[in-house]
Amino acid sequence: MYPFATIKAYQQQLFNGTTSCKQAVEYYLAQTKKFAHLNALLHVFPKEALQRAAALDEQRAAGKQPGKLHGVVVTVKDVIAWEQHPLSASSNILRNFHSIYNATAVQKLLAEDAIIIGINNCDEFAMGSSNENSAFGPVKNKLDESRVPGGSSGGSAVAVQADLCMVSLGSDTGGSVRQPADFCGIVGVKPSYGRVSRHGLIAYGSSFDQIGVLSQNVEDAALVLSVIAGADDYDSTVSTIPVPDYTAAVSSTAKPVLGYFKQTLTHAGLDEEIRNSHISLIEKLKADGYEVKELDFDLIDYIVPTYYVLTTAEASSNLSRYDGVRYGYRSTPVREELTEFYSANRSEGFGKEVQRRIMLGTFVLSAGYYDAYYTKAQQVRRKLYDQTKLVFSEIDALLMPVSPSTAFKIGEKSSNPIEMYLADIYTVFANLVGIPGVSIPLFQHSNGLPFGLQLMAKHFDELSLLGLADHLMKHYKAS
16 A cells, blocks of 8 residues: 555555555554654554554444544644643643643544544744754754754654655644645645634634644545534634535636735745746746736735734733643742742743743733734734735635745754744735635755645635645646
8 A cells, every 4th residue: 555645545445455554554653663863753652553453444344334534544733632642732841741631623533533643743832933942852854854844833744744644733823834834845734714623722822723734635635624624612713614525626627716916926035946936837827727816915024023923922821821830840949939930930841932932922912012012913914804805806816935945954043033933924824814725835946845835715715725726736746
């Protein structure tokens, strides 16, 4: 059955008897050992995975109706709860903590016969664009181990890239699924805000966070999204709109009206080869009969500042619960004075990037600056939302680069957080307005590294988005 192609092909092999779940798990466990130096997985569970595989093989032999993800080998990011398994958000402040319940997305995976074999490394509390902020060390990009895999779901991306699993779950607050997918040459899908339950997802920015899917192809991402999406009584922000069969999208032959923001391709920070590749693709699409509209979008320079004001404000609130009182890291010796107790626990437990964002969020929420920063950012967000609705009244899908550059060197941007934040210019837009986005690996840079195209659609139009992404992957990917 190897190398792995698609979930559908793998399951066909399971049901015609040419492979088994046990054989699949044994292969991926061997891969995790072979590529352990990439640091993509913090925890692997061989005994548990093999037991589940054997049970599924027995059920299949007995003729039991299989789940949609029968035998599919999965890993999950270390911010998504898996009952009785470690959950640390790659932070010292939660080191050795184990979840007492399943995230809804994990529960749905298991209910459909998936096999979870491990937990992925990530930037601490999902705060980062390079996966260098983990308390357990950086993740390495398999294509060039001197380079970052992107973040914050870098471990999830490398697990798929390095063939350590079939698909992986990540989380996307401002591009944390799409940007690592871009750097690693795989597919990354961020659904609309509210499409997938956030129950069991450790919160960074509650009005931005979404669980997403990383995979080798659009077809597999569509299948996994079909499973994990949908209403949930445990999450009041999740949508009750019925979930379509996203796998039906991969057979779509429709030619939607496309658009792109002129300012995204003329931006000074964009790599010249990435710019030229996108312009060339737009011309090819036009030649092939697609209507592609150039659109003006004069708010692009406000996107990143707005995002960081609002997400750090939410992070400041969300992370206030980690104080060392009930669980998590506790400094020794224990301070008797309460303020000193909190200060020691949080100063020692949180990494520098998390501390920076908490402090920034606390600042923008403070009495003297609340209106100047937080209120103003909320007003800009509303303006972005309104303008986005107008954009999608003219077009069906938006084309955009994923990142201004290909994967950069480990340590290259660590000393300059502003430069790191500005690299999110193309991805945070989808989270600010809540629309779905997907990164697909279409291009190859002269430096040998892949880079992708980002597609976005209106709220809850993942079906059309995945159909377009699949079509472009099959017909426009550089050889």
